[in-house]
Amino acid sequence: MSMTVKILYFAALRERLDRAEERLDLPPGVATAGALRAHLAGRGGAWEALTSVRNLRVAVNQRMGGADTPLADGDEVAFFPPVTGG
Amino acid sequence: MSMTVKILYFAALRERLDRAEERLDLPPGVATAGALRAHLAGRGGAWEALTSVRNLRVAVNQRMGGADTPLADGDEVAFFPPVTGG
Amino acid sequence: MTVRVQRENFDPGAEMDALCAGRLDVGACASFVGLVRAANDGRGVAAMTLEHYPGMTEAALEDIVQQAGRRWNILDTLVIHRYGELRPGDRIVLVVVIGAHRGEAFAACEFIMDYLKTQAPFWKKESTPDGQRWVEAKTSDDDAAARWRE
Amino acid sequence: MTVRVQRENFDPGAEMDALCAGRLDVGACASFVGLVRAANDGRGVAAMTLEHYPGMTEAALEDIVQQAGRRWNILDTLVIHRYGELRPGDRIVLVVVIGAHRGEAFAACEFIMDYLKTQAPFWKKESTPDGQRWVEAKTSDDDAAARWRE
Numbered sequence: 008m009s010m011t012v013k014i015l016y017f018a019a020l021r022e023r024l025d026r027a028e029e030r031l032d033l034p035p036g037v038a039t040a041g042a043l044r045a046h047l048a049g050r051g052g053a054w055e056a057l058t059s060v061r062n063l064r065v066a067v068n069q070r071m072g073g074a075d076t077p078l079a080d081g082d083e084v085a086f087f088p089p090v091t092g093g
Numbered sequence: 094m095s096m097t098v099k100i101l102y103f104a105a106l107r108e109r110l111d112r113a114e115e116r117l118d119l120p121p122g123v124a125t126a127g128a129l130r131a132h133l134a135g136r137g138g139a140w141e142a143l144t145s146v147r148n149l150r151v152a153v154n155q156r157m158g159g160a161d162t163p164l165a166d167g168d169e170v171a172f173f174p175p176v177t178g179g
Numbered sequence: 180m181t182v183r184v185q186r187e188n189f190d191p192g193a194e195m196d197a198l199c200a201g202r203l204d205v206g207a208c209a210s211f212v213g214l215v216r217a218a219n220d221g222r223g224v225a226a227m228t229l230e231h232y233p234g235m236t237e238a239a240l241e242d243i244v245q246q247a248g249r250r251w252n253i254l255d256t257l258v259i260h261r262y263g264e265l266r267p268g269d270r271i272v273l274v275v276v277i278g279a280h281r282g283e284a285f286a287a288c289e290f291i292m293d294y295l296k297t298q299a300p301f302w303k304k305e306s307t308p309d310g311q312r313w314v315e316a317k318t319s320d321d322d323a324a325a326r327w328r329e
Numbered sequence: 330m331t332v333r334v335q336r337e338n339f340d341p342g343a344e345m346d347a348l349c350a351g352r353l354d355v356g357a358c359a360s361f362v363g364l365v366r367a368a369n370d371g372r373g374v375a376a377m378t379l380e381h382y383p384g385m386t387e388a389a390l391e392d393i394v395q396q397a398g399r400r401w402n403i404l405d406t407l408v409i410h411r412y413g414e415l416r417p418g419d420r421i422v423l424v425v426v427i428g429a430h431r432g433e434a435f436a437a438c439e440f441i442m443d444y445l446k447t448q449a450p451f452w453k454k455e456s457t458p459d460g461q462r463w464v465e466a467k468t469s470d471d472d473a474a475a476r477w478r479e
Contacts, residue, residue, distance in 0.1 A: 018380050018452035019463040062466070069385035071448070085382060085450075089466030092379070092410060092451025093281075093363050093422050093442060104230050104302035105313040148316070155235035157298070171232060171300075175316030178229070178260060178301025179213050179272050179292060179431075192342010195362070203367035203417040210360050212345070216429065217353035267353040279366065281442055282473060289435045323432060 009033070010080040012043070017087035020063070023056045033078065040065045040084060041074025047086075062089050095119070096166040098129070103173035106149070109142045119164065126151045126170060127160025133172075148175050180248065180256050182240040184231065186263040188270060195275050198257050202277075205254060209284035210275040211292055217267035219314070222307045229262040229271070232300035236260070243294040247287040253278040258291060260301065290327055297324040330398065330406050332390040334381065336413040338420060345425050348407050352427075355404060359434040360425040361442050367417035369464070372457045379412040379421070382450035386410070393444040397437040403428040408441060410451065440477050447474040 010033045016024050037046050044065065048057040057063065066085040067076045078084065096119045102110050123132050130151065134143040143149065152171040153162045164170065183189075191212050199205050215227050244256050257275040265271060274291045278284040303314040333339075341362050349355050365377050394406050407425040415421060424441045428434040453464040 015382070017382055017450065018454070066382070066385055066450070069382070069388050071389075085385070087382070087450065088452065088463070090447065090450050091453045091464045091466050092381070092449045093446040093470075101232070103232055103300065104304070152232070152235055152300070155232070155238050157239075171235070173232070173300060174302065174313070176297065176300050177303045177314045177316050178231070178299050179296040179320075190342060191345060191358075192340060195341060199364070199418075205364050205418075206366045208341075208362040208364065210362075211431065211435070212358040212360075213431065214349070214355050214358065216356045268349075268355075281361065281363065281439075282469075285361070285435070285439045285442075289431075292431055292435075319432075 010078065012078055012080075012082045012084050014043075014047075015083065015085040017085065019088050020056060020060060020086055023053050025053070038078055039074065040067055040072050040076040040078065043078060043084060044074070044086065057086060060088060063087070064089060096164065098164055098166075098168045098170050100129075100133075101169065101171040103171065105174050106142060106146060106172055109139050111139070124164055125160065126153055126158050126162040126164065129164060129170060130160070130172065143172065146174060149173070150175060180241075180244055181258070182237055182244060183259045184233075184236050184240070185259065185261060188261070189259045189273055191270070191273050191275075194257055194259065194273060198255055198275055198277055202254070204279060205277045206279045207281040207284040208275065208277045209281070209288040210273065211288055212270055213272040213292075215265045215267050215269045215271060219305060222305070222309070224267060224305045224307060226306040227265045228304045228306075229265060230302045230304065231260075231262045235300050239299045240295065243291055243298060246294070247276070247291050250290070251278070251283040251287040252280075253283055253287050256287070256291070258295070260295070260299070262301065293320070293323040293327065296320040330391075330394055331408070332387055332394060333407075333409045334383075334386050334390070335409065335411060338411070339409045339423055341420070341423050341425075344407055344409065344423060348405055348425055348427055352404070354429060355427045356429045357431040357434040358425065358427045359431070359438040360423065361438055362420055363422040363442075365415045365417050365419045365421060369455060372455070372459070374417060374455045374457060376456040377415045378454045378456075379415065380452045380454065381410075381412045385450050389449045390445065393441055393448060396444070397426070397441050400440070401428070401433040401437040402430075403433055403437050406437070406441070408445070410445070410449065412451065443470070443473040443477060446470040
């Protein structure tokens with residue numbers, strides 16, 4: 008039984024990856040936001056930004072999360088640099 | 094050589110004294126705001142408010158003063174209750 | 180740095196715009212408007228009369244604004260305070276502080292309001308169903324002003 | 330309690346008036362406007378583009394405003410935040426808090442700005458003479474937000 012998530016990238020990270028979003032079938036064993044981040048960084052090249060960018064933030068279903076936040080089928084996961092509004 | 098001051102009363106104190114201002118030749122020995130206040134209270138009746146009103150404020154030449162603030166000829170002395178603007 | 184003491188109403192938005200007009204160095208505009216409430220300390224208020232001490236009022240407000248300018252790195256300040264008879268819903272006071280950064284603009288604006296409450300010679304008289312009464316100074320206002328002295 | 334995320338400009342005075350309209354229980358209206366400065370960290374800024382995360386932005390701002398409503402006794406709140414391309418002098422954000430008393434209105438307004446700076450998903454990209462650059466998050470903003478957690 009596969010789990011599919013929607014992944015969004017914002018701001019400087021979006022530009023480095025040259026990608027705003029994708030759909031991904033989670034590989035076996037990838038069940039948290041932290042595991043997904045490590046999996047994506049494993050693609051190499053620009054994707055290493057996912058572990059090298061300082062203080063990268065993650066949101067799951069539009070709420071701030073952390074490395075331990077669990078993922079479920081249909082979740083929306085967003086990665087982005089620290090925010091700078093206001 | 095006489096010293097004359099202008100005295101102003103504001104707000105609840107003005108109403109109690111039924112007077113907004115007066116000119117006064119300072120009696121001998123009345124050389125500070127505190128001494129003037131005691132002198133005025135000595136008139137008796139409503140004037141006792143000058144010592145009985147809690148936290149009465151004094152300004153000399155439009156600057157907040159205290160009992161020790163010295164008086165000079167031509168000064169403007171104001172007595173009033175604690176302020177409540179804003 | 181402008182201080183105005185007036186009977187007339189004022190337009191907070193127009194005043195804020197005028198203070199920022201033509202400048203490109205303003206990152207933060209903190210403002211405060213004080214208004215007459217229809218009830219105070221549990222009593223209905225039909226009207227309020229603000230008495231002040233002409234001359235000293237302006238001097239006291241200018242002194243407070245200058246203190247704020249020495250304490251914080253701000254660009255400009257506007258204070259407008261009304262006197263005379265006001266009704267519930269009417270504006271009483273406006274403080275606007277502009278600066279490069281928000282922290283200093285907020286602090287200066289609140290400082291000016293706290294000092295104005297305890298240092299500027301205004302007195303309020305309320306018309307209530309039980310007659311007129313002079314508003315008593317609040318110890319909480321003294322406390323608010325005192326915390327800036329630390 | 331209103332939160333708006335929009336490309337269009339806004340009129341702070343009109344928004345403040347609308348928030349107070351028809352009520353006689355407002356004694357204090359604290360507000361903040363953030364604007365684009367022509368220089369930031371010593372670099373000239375010709376334009377700024379604000380990116381955001383549609384959906385999460387509104388949810389994050391509403392959450393911040395609700396936190397403020399639980400912490401302070403306030404009557405109503407308005408937050409407007411723009412996105413898209415802005416120029417020096419343009420308004421970015423408006424926060425208005427109305428309440429009976431000034432201390433709580435000021436605190437809630439500053440709290441909302443501090444939390445918005447660190448919790449709402451907006452990112453700024455500046456166009457400078459040296460090209461475009463993403464604005465770095467400031468540790469001073471984290472510090473400002475952290476002081477409310479005491």
